[in-house]
Amino acid sequence: MVNQIEIYKSLDNKIELNVSLDQGTVWLNRQQISILFDRDIKTIGKHVNNVFEEGELDKKSVVANFATTATDGKTYHVDFYNLDVIISVGYRVKSKQGTQFRQWATQRLNDYLVKGYAINEKRLKEAENKFQELKQAVSLLESIATTKAITGDEAQGLLKVLGDYAFALDVLDQYDHQTLKIVESDNREVFRISYTEAKKAIEGLKIKFGGSQLFGNEKDDSFKGSLETIYQTFDGKELYTTIEEKAAHLLYFVTKNHSFSDGNKRIAAFLFVWFLDRNALLYYLGNKVIDDNALVALTLMIAESKSDDKDMMVKVVVNLINNRKVQS
Template identity: 50%
Template sequence: MTKDEIIIYKNEEGLPAIEVVFGNDTVWLTQQQMQQLFNKTKQNISLHIKNIFNENELDKSSTVKKSLTVQKEGDRSVSREIEFYSLDVIISVGYRVKSVEGTKFRIWANQILRDYLINGYALNHKKLQEQSQQLKELKQAIKLVGAVQNNHLLNHDELKDTFKILTDYVYALDVLDRYDHQQLENEVSGHRGDFKIDYDSALEAIDDLRVKFGGSKLFGNEKDQSFKSSLYTIYQTFDGEELSEYGRKSGQSIIFRSKKSFIF
């Protein structure tokens, strides 16, 4: 089983908390965790699980996942393959042992899944809206270049520069998409000094870009002080150490914070 999110389940009776694995749109427990949850013996839980599959109540291939875990046994670290059981199995075992705690766990787990589905839908809907807007902007830019070219308003070098801007824009969209999906890796480009950009220098750089791209007042128009706040957050230190994990990749962080937070 791939690495998934861990959610803590703790009942009202003050029993030890259980680390519940959340992944593949369900929750997972080991047999040992079910013993703790239902307060039953290993033999009892094992028998019920065996009967569930023997009676074809559930399909084992879709409700059981294996994960390699490292356990400490004395002075040795031993790797063992542990079976995890989905919520369907957990609920079925709970019915068979007639556990009140099983009912509480089912209610808790269903709420977790419901929140996940709602939040996941909202996040995906927002991403789709953002991507739709980006595609619309790109289409408009391409149409503009085509119209300009047809009217012979640009010479060859100017046309090359315009296409380079479009290429850079498409690349930026791709980088942001990889960042959203946590697939972005650091690109090593040789040694870099400890360069840090301050707020005033950043605004000067934006002014230079504004002139380069036609001088529109809409370009780089900061809507509030959030850009200044983002720079402060990135370079914030304590006892000489940078607090932000983005300290060594601050340029990357500035781009993402500006784009994703709609600073301009």
């Protein structure tokens, strides 16, 4: 069932389409795509099929079957294609209309992402403190959305990985005032992340997200370098001495290095919580220490941050992990 319908109009008002918003993206059927790009349905069908046959997109991930009421009053199930397919077809038919539609859709999805949290306030008010954390996370997302178009798929994918975790955002005001410090911890490392084990974990995550060939596909050796970096030494001593620092740098490097063809942020967030769990730091006094909205916000902040902000971003992550001690 489609969550929302938006009306798209071209700048010259010659095209008007009812665009479906669902699952964090926009959807059009073949007839609508043919109207959008002013091509006949057979031509659109040929380009859509080529997108899948050439392995550009995974059909299972980008096609949905929606119930549609036709002009005869009857309901039919029709295949709809998400924004990734629409953009790919737009490139193939070389239509300027594709750029306009992409810009329009991106803005609608940004609105959908941020405002969607407000729509779900009733469900999220189960605990007032959680609701306050949510407002802070939305504030962060809004600030990021002003600098970059964030797709609904991106946010939805992150939330799928991070569905259960809980920790507070109390130290973010310290981040604003540049007063964060890393406090030494007495946690002992029980798990060292290796390339082989990390790849196995990512393969499991790949299955969870539909088995796309691009998801988790390494573009170069930078992922292996990210793992090696968190254990680097100087004069025989590790540069990052605590588990929290290692975890924070793991999140930072995997997010920023763009080592994979698809899924970089989801993989980074997943490995972060997986690493903490393997080192017995994901729970404190029976409670999970990482909140999904906070980690979504942090991952997006890291992705948009400048290289000069690296040390401060790491301090934010470390302090948010250690915030469980303050709360108890």
